Amino acid sequence: MEYLISNFGIIQAVTIAISIVFLRYLFFSGILYSIFYLFKKQRFKHKRIQKKFPKLIRIKKEIKHSFSTAIVFTGIGLCVYALKINDLTKIYTDLSLYGSGYFFLSILIILLLHDSYFYWIHRFIHHPKLFAIFHKVHHQSRNPTPFTAFSFDVTEAIIEAAIIPVIILFLPMHPLAIFIFFNISLGFNIMGHLGYEFLPSWFIKHPILKWINTSTHHNMHHQKANANYGLYFNFWDTLMKTNHKHYHKKFYAITRKNKKTSITD
Incomplete structure (x- = not known):
């Protein structure tokens, strides 16, 4: 962002920043959509979490809403930049200042903090009085695609x-x-909405690994709405007993080739 502002108006x-955020989302979502929803949909149909495919009009609406999200995320990036240039953040550029160990630890910490925030905010906006406003x-x-990843109000x-x-x-x-x-956040978001489960049973x-959420986990949230609130991890859903009661059964039905274990979407 600093480079863009210093070299352009x-x-x-x-x-440019909005375009980068939006095109990055389109690029990765588009690749996965092209593979699993267009060119190889029959090859991987046994890995579908929901057997039906969403209509094209729904996907167009997802992309439309995602552009607004790209604008918001760029605005948040500008806030971070403004805080940084005013020396109000803890952002540092010298890797030796904290060492390589802390470098990787800081990524894990921000993932844990973001996951906790997401879980509780997510539950909060599912309140009947807030759902229509926010969520x-x-x-x-209800049948998400990779393009759903940024499709927010x-x-x-x-x-x-x-x-x-x-x-x-x-x-x-x-x-x-x-x-x-x-x-990592974008990757989890897209994979959570992929509509396919490729992890082993x-x-x-x-x-x-059981503490990491699966594509099935978030897909069921879109289907059932009142369970599976976590983003990256399953700590809070397990602690608060908000995992859907059929989560494991559904996951096994997709990841095992035993047709008798399949359940209705």
């Missing part, structure tokens, strides 16, 4: 991203660590 720099747009995609996009400037006020972060975090029984 502010309006041009912001326009209805996202849940119009503007109000939801703001509250989901607002935690990031707050975190960097207190948590020392290298710009590369922040970049890695944003890419033993994944959710592994003592460590």
Whole structure:
């Protein structure tokens, strides 16, 4: 962002930044959509979480809403930049200042903080009096696609991203660590809405890996709405007993080739 603003006018720099955020989302979502929804849909149909495919009009609406989200996320990025140039953040550029160990630890910390924030905000906006204001747009995609990843109402996009400037006020972060975090976040978001489950059946029984959420986990949230609120991890859903009661059964039905274990979408 600093490079853009210093080499272009502010309006041009912001326009470029929005374009980068939106095109990055389109690029990765588009690749996965092309593979699994167009060219190889029959080859991987046994991995579909919901057997039906969403209509094209729904996907067009997802992309439309995602452009607004790209604008909001760019605005959050500008907030981070403004805080940084005024020396109000803990962003540092010298890797030796905290060492390589802390570099990777800081990525894990921000993921844990963001996951906790997301879980509780997510549950909060599912309240009947708040759902229509914040979360209805996202849940119009009951059968999500990779393009659903950014399909939010503007109000939801703001509250989901607002935690990031707050975190960097207190948590020392290298710009590369922040970049890695944003890419992990985008990856989880797209995979959570992919509509396919490619993980092995033993994944959710592994003592460590079981704490990482699967595509099935978030897809069921779109179907059932009142369960599976976590983003990256399953800590809070397990602790608060908000995992859907059929989550494991559904996951096994997709990941095992035993047709007798399949359940209705």
